[in-house]
Amino acid sequence: MIKITDLSKNYGSVEAVKSISFDIQNGEIVGFLGANGAGKTTTLKMMTGYLVPTTGTIEVNDLNIMDHTREIQKQIGYLPELNPLYSEMRVYEYLEFLASIRKITGRPFKEALARVFEQCGLQGVIHKNISDCSKGYKQRIGLAASMIHDPKILILDEPVSGLDPNQIVEIRGLIKSLGKEKLVFMSSHILQEIQATVDRIMIINQGEIVANGTSDELMSNFMGNVLLNMEVKGAETESVEHIQANLPTVKFISMKDVSGVQQLQFEYGKDQDPREELFKYAVENNWTILKMNPHTTNLEDIFRNLTTDGGANA
C-alpha cells in the first residue's frame, strides 16, 4: 500500500507539486492523468526515491521513504518516462546487470529472466543489442527491467507512449494481468489509455489533484449540463428565445439559420430530460423537427474542463 500525505516539490520558485495526498491499495491499478507539465513525473520520481520531496511524506507498506529508501526501492519496479537503456548492451546483459544489483544471480536470475521474457514477449531479442531493437521492443525491455525482481509495486511513467496500436493493446493487457496481484500506478496524458486500463483515475493539474475516483464516480461528480442540438424548420426567433418562460428547465443558448433550417442549441440539467415537453412545444409553435441530439458530458470533456481552467470547474 502507498500512502502519500501533503506531498510538495518545488524546483526553485516553481511549485511542481502542491501538497497532494492520496493512497493506493494493493491489487489496485491506478491511472495518474494530467497534461504535460502537470506534475505527474515529479510525483512518480519522489515515490521511487529519485527526488526528495520539499514537504510531505510517502509511505510504502508503512515504511517512510526518507528513512527506508533502499528498502522501499527493493519493493518497487519503475519504468521511467524516457525509458533510458544502455544501448551498447545486449538485452540479456542489461537485464542481468539490473538483476545483479538486486542480488538476483545464478538460477533465480534464469527463472526471473524466463518469467519476464514470457510476460513481455522478448523471446526473439534475447541476444540482440538493445540499439538494434525497435521502439516497441525497447519499451518491453524497460518493462521487463522494472519487473525482473517480481516487485509488489509497479510504477510506470507513460508505459505505452510511442507504441503502435497493436503494441498498446498488448501492453495494456499485460498491465491488466499484472494488476491482479500487484499495485500498479501508471501515469499518462492520454485519457483513452488510462480509461481502458485502470480501476481508478487520479487527475493532476498544475501540481494539484483535481479529481480522484473510478470512471463512473468521475462522471457522476463532474458531469455538467446536457447540451441539446436541434435542427428545425419554421422556428421564429421570438418563440425560440422565450422558451424558458414555458419550459423553465430549458435554457436557450444559440440559434443559427442555415438555408432555411434553424440550428438551435439548448441546455438542461444532467438530472432532467425535457425532450418530450420540448417536442410538444415545437408542435404547438409549428416547428418541423429534423434532428434532436443531446450531447452528454463524457470523461474527455471532464478531463478537458479540469485541466484547462486550473481545475476551476472541479
Next chain:
Amino acid sequence: MHNIRTIFRREMHSYFNSPMAYIFLVIFTVVSGYFFTNTFFLFGQSDLRVLFDIVPLVYLFFIPAVSMGLIARENNIGTMETISTMPLNTYEFVLGKFLAGFCLILLGLVATSIHFFTLVSVGTNVDFGAIFSGYLGLALMGATFTAIGTYASSVTENQVVAFIIGVFLVLVFYMLDKTLVFVPHSLAGIFQFLAVDYHLSNISRGVIDSRNLIYFFSMVGFFIFLTIQTLEVRRWK
C-alpha cells in the same frame, strides 16, 4: 561489495564494447613508447626515468578523456534515473565507476611494461626498487587523476564539458609546485604540499614516505566524497 563489482563490470564492459578502451591503450602505449625509445638508446642509462617523466604529461589529457563519460553519460542518456531508483548506495555506484576508470589506467601502465622488459634484456645494473617505486607513483597519480575526472564527470551531463573541467582540475594540481616563485612565501609550503608532482617526484626517487601515500589516498578520498555529495545533492534540488 557486490554492487561495486556489478557497476565495475558494467563499466569495463562499456569501455571494451566501444573503441574507447582500445584507442586509449594503443595511443597511450605508442605515445609513451615513442618518447621512451627516442632517448633510451641515446642516453644509455639502465632506468625508466624518461618513461616516468612522460607518463604524467600523457595522464593530463588521457585520464580526463577516460573518465569524462563515467557519470556524465549516465546523466545524459537518463540511465542515472534507473540506477538511482534501485537499491544501490551512491558510494557503491561512484566507487564502481572510479575503479573501472582506474583499472583502465592500470592496464595502460601494464602495457608500458614492454619497456621494462626491454630494459631488463639490454640494460645492466637495473635498479628494480626504483622501477617499482616509479610505477607505484604513476599508479597513485593515476588514481588521483581518475578520482578528479570522476568528480568532473558528476557535475555535468555533457561529456565535453566534463573533459574540460577534468583537464583544468588535473592541470591545477599538476602545476601547483611550478608556480611557487609567484606565490607569497607563506603560501608556498601549502601549494607545494597540494601539488601532485611534488609527491610523485618523491616516490619516483625511490622514497616511499607515508606522507606521500597519505596525500594520494586523501586526494582520492576527497574527490570520491565530493562526487558522492554532488550526486546526493541533486536529489534534493
